[in-house]
Amino acid sequence: MNRTDRLYAIREELRRAGTQGRTAEQLATTYEVSTRTIKRDVAALQHSGFPIWARLGRTGRYVVDPAATLPPVNFTDAEASGLAAAIAAHRGQPFDDQARAALVKVLGVMDPQARLRTAALTERIWIDHATVDADARTRRAVEQSLRDKRVLSLRYRGGEGVVSDRRVDPQILAFTRDHWYLVARCREREGIRWFRLDRIVRAQITSEPSVDEPVENIGAPPASAAAVADV
Structure with a gap:
């Protein structure tokens, strides 16, 4: 387990533990690391603003x-x-990591019997994960740029195979014709362009704030499309 995954796991473990909490030794055993590593991880979570406090005593928790x-x-x-x-079904697609994190939180606070019934039912639901539109680093950069409203620096391979560098203002993530697209205002082309996520060779977030375009300037969506908020 890498450190990022371990930090998230520790956070959710402490949520589930409630007022009983967990000792550094218990966490170290669970995640197969030293207590010193656990103390560094907890300090990192506290520094990030997650409200963990240490209960003093012989078996501090x-x-x-x-x-x-x-x-x-x-x-x-x-x-x-x-x-x-x-x-x-959404695995490997935009905001997949956040969706799975939310599901863990939901399962963690469900009634134990309902959680067991959920586990039994989901064993009988099978999903084919063959299709992934973009690599994880590209997807996360696009997600963050849209969320934080930052200009995105792209290296993009067009339909003819020509690679170009672009700086874009992210506007919309759209799924249509079996692919995910970043709809953005291209500063080089000075207009709205659709970038297929699986054709983005590299994506880097800049410190420059992006500019939102009015939705009516972006163009009409496909007839069958709808914003997630409307589902």
Whole structure:
């Protein structure tokens, strides 16, 4: 397990532990690292703003502020399985990592019996993961640039195989014709362009703020398309 995954796992483990918390030794055993590594990881989480505090005493424990945990969630096993199926079908696509993190949080606060029923049901839902549009680094750069409103520096291979460098203002992520596209204002071409994610050779976020275009200037979506917010 790499450090990023371990930090996330520790955070969710402490959420699930609630007021009982976990000792550094327990976490070290769970993640097969030293207690010194666990203490560094906890310090990194605290530095990032995650509300962990240390309970003093002979068997001191790390505890998460109750305000950081979700209230009881009354998802049924069918609802949670539907979310799991949708997220599994979306694997490798934009905001996949965030969707899976959200599902872990939902499962972590469900009633234990409902969680067991969900596990049994999802074992009987199979998804083919053969299609992935872009590599993870490209996808994450596109996600972050859209979320943080930053200009994106692209190296892009067009349909004819010609590679060019572009600086773009991200506007929309669109899925159509079996591919994901970044719809962006290209500063070199001075207009809206559609960039297929699997043709982006390299994507780097810049520190320059991007400029949002009015939706009406971007063009009409496909007749069958709709914003996620409208689903």
